[in-house]
Amino acid sequence: MIIRFVLNGEETQIDCAPDRRVIDLLREDFGLTGIKEGCGSGECGTCTILVDGENRLSCLMLAVQLEGKSITTIEGLAGENRQHPLQEAFIRCGAVQCGYCSPGMILAARALLTENPEPTREQIREALSGNLCRCTGYQKIVDAVEAAARAMQKQKEKAG
Amino acid sequence: MNRVLLPKNLPELWSFLENEPEARVYAGGTDLLVQMRARCADNLVLICLERIAELTGIREDEDGFWIGACTTFRHLLNHPRIREQIPVLAKALSTLGSPPIRNMATIGGNICTASPAGDTLPPLYVLDADLILSTQSGERVVPLSGFITAPGKTQLERGEVLTQIRIKKPEGYRVQHFEKVGQRKALACAIASMAALVKTSPAGVIESARIAWGSVGPTVVVSPDAEAALTGKTLSPAVLEAAADLAGKAMAPIDDIRATAVYRRRVAANLLLRIGT
Ligand SMILES: Cc1cc2nc3c(=O)[nH]c(=O)nc-3n(C[C@H](O)[C@H](O)[C@H](O)COP(=O)(O)OP(=O)(O)OC[C@H]3O[C@@H](n4cnc5c(N)ncnc54)[C@H](O)[C@@H]3O)c2cc1C
Ligand code: FES
Ligand code: FES
Numbered sequence: 170m171i172i173r174f175v176l177n178g179e180e181t182q183i184d185c186a187p188d189r190r191v192i193d194l195l196r197e198d199f200g201l202t203g204i205k206e207g208c209g210s211g212e213c214g215t216c217t218i219l220v221d222g223e224n225r226l227s228c229l230m231l232a233v234q235l236e237g238k239s240i241t242t243i244e245g246l247a248g249e250n251r252q253h254p255l256q257e258a259f260i261r262c263g264a265v266q267c268g269y270c271s272p273g274m275i276l277a278a279r280a281l282l283t284e285n286p287e288p289t290r291e292q293i294r295e296a297l298s299g300n301l302c303r304c305t306g307y308q309k310i311v312d313a314v315e316a317a318a319r320a321m322q323k324q325k326e327k328a329g
Numbered sequence: 330m331n332r333v334l335l336p337k338n339l340p341e342l343w344s345f346l347e348n349e350p351e352a353r354v355y356a357g358g359t360d361l362l363v364q365m366r367a368r369c370a371d372n373l374v375l376i377c378l379e380r381i382a383e384l385t386g387i388r389e390d391e392d393g394f395w396i397g398a399c400t401t402f403r404h405l406l407n408h409p410r411i412r413e414q415i416p417v418l419a420k421a422l423s424t425l426g427s428p429p430i431r432n433m434a435t436i437g438g439n440i441c442t443a444s445p446a447g448d449t450l451p452p453l454y455v456l457d458a459d460l461i462l463s464t465q466s467g468e469r470v471v472p473l474s475g476f477i478t479a480p481g482k483t484q485l486e487r488g489e490v491l492t493q494i495r496i497k498k499p500e501g502y503r504v505q506h507f508e509k510v511g512q513r514k515a516l517a518c519a520i521a522s523m524a525a526l527v528k529t530s531p532a533g534v535i536e537s538a539r540i541a542w543g544s545v546g547p548t549v550v551v552s553p554d555a556e557a558a559l560t561g562k563t564l565s566p567a568v569l570e571a572a573a574d575l576a577g578k579a580m581a582p583i584d585d586i587r588a589t590a591v592y593r594r595r596v597a598a599n600l601l602l603r604i605g606t
Contacts, residue, residue: 186330187331187332187333188330188331188332188333188375209366210363210366211359211363211426211429211430212516214427214429217429223403223432224428224429224432225429225432225433226429226430226433229357229358229359229362229363229433230358230362230433231333231358231362231375231377232333233333233334233335233377234335234377234379236335277428277429295428295515296428297428298427298428298514298515298516299426299427299428299429299430299515299516300427
């Protein structure tokens with residue numbers, strides 16, 4: 170069936186089986202391999218995408234559910250040739266070791282900062298509690314989100 | 330391949346169900362899609378309910394709330410009146426799964442999955458929630474307390490869909506309490522949970538107590554004996570301990586990978602001691 174949606178800002182349509190998992194469709198047909206499959210059952214958050222700005226798990230969505238939605242993956246977070254402040258902060262704070270969890274962490278953090286631009290550390294922990302990291306540990310990840318929040322606030326002030 | 334249909338409104342849903350009486354419905358998919366993957370289900374017809382406007386949203390009237398079955402936990406938690414009027418439910422929702430699970434999962438899905446560990450069930454039980462079950466030709470109202478007949482089994486008949494949940498405001502129940510014991514804070518299935526509503530007189534005498542436990546029996550466990558032991562008393566550790574002893578007798582927990590039956594019974598009953606703290 171034909172499914173129409175917006176993918177990283179671009180109108181897209183694809184003819185595919187309605188029961189393809191969204192994670193498979195985006196990785197295999199669109200080559201968006203920033204999305205990872207850690208568990209395939211909702212437990213780990215590595216398959217996180219933003220659906221109309223909300224963090225959801227692409228391993229538990231079927232292709233038809235994309236119809237009419239606006240989808241953001243890690244590949245679409247930054248503009249051309251530059252990093253998003255969250256990506257910069259993750260690198261600067263040492264919040265990335267193997268990197269398998271990072272796309273999901275960053276997208277979950279993005280959803281949080283849209284709703285709450287100045288979260289406390291506790292609120293950051295809570296917002297990222299559906300995303301597991303097996304190597305970095307959470308301290309530096311929380312540091313990075315805090316740093317990104319500050320950077321984004323500054324950007325906003327500059328822009329007036 | 331499985332077929333998947335995405336109805337946009339109730340009339341469309343009814344016509345899909347008429348043509349495909351064997352179809353399985355799903356809302357957030359956080360239970361069904363996990364199960365289907367484990368079983369490699371094929372050649373099914375699935376109907377996703379997430380786009381049906383009539384099934385999502387929260388409406389308040391004088392007596393309480395009407396909640397669309399496909400309302401997500403996130404939507405419920407963001408609703409200030411739900412948090413204010415029925416904190417016993419809001420507290421349970423805030424412990425359920427994880428943020429992305431709460432963005433996807435729905436209250437109707439939690440009820441229809443009928444898991445012994447379903448976190449909304451003890452609160453909905455003490456709140457005396459009613460369920461509206463609908464088909465193309467009409468609807469019936471079933472109390473939540475009778476809806477679940479066994480783990481994973483409900484009174485839903487073929488072609489019937491849970492459309493609304495009716496919750497009356499628990500007038501006068503000043504104490505609204507929910508506790509969940511799990512192996513960690515997020516992404517943890519309950520080892521035991523308890524929801525309690527307690528109404529006290531101005532002098533502090535308990536006029537009525539409604540208590541329900543999760544994960545300590547095939548479905549929600551209640552203990553009329555424990556409730557009776559609390560009624561007419563003032564809240565004190567000794568009174569709660571006596572009621573906890575009686576509550577333990579009503580439970581029929583099992584051993585599983587998360588905890589032993591002995592531990593479950595003990596911790597569940599002792600959750601009573603936290604009421605009023
Ligand atoms: C990682 C993870 C963690 C979880 N943690 C918890 C937890 O802490 N506590 C907890 O209670 N649960 C938990 N769950 C289970 C699940 O998220 C919840 O039960 C959730 O509420 C299910 O809602 P859903 O809309 O996703 O259900 P779905 O998967 O869409 O549906 C579940 C079942 O209900 C039926 N159904 C759904 N809606 C309707 C309807 N309107 N009418 C008729 N039938 C319907 C479906 O046919 C299916 O059988 C967890 C799941 C995952 C994957
Ligand atoms: S792969 Fe989707 S939550 Fe783990
Ligand atoms: S950096 Fe390796 S899992 Fe998080």
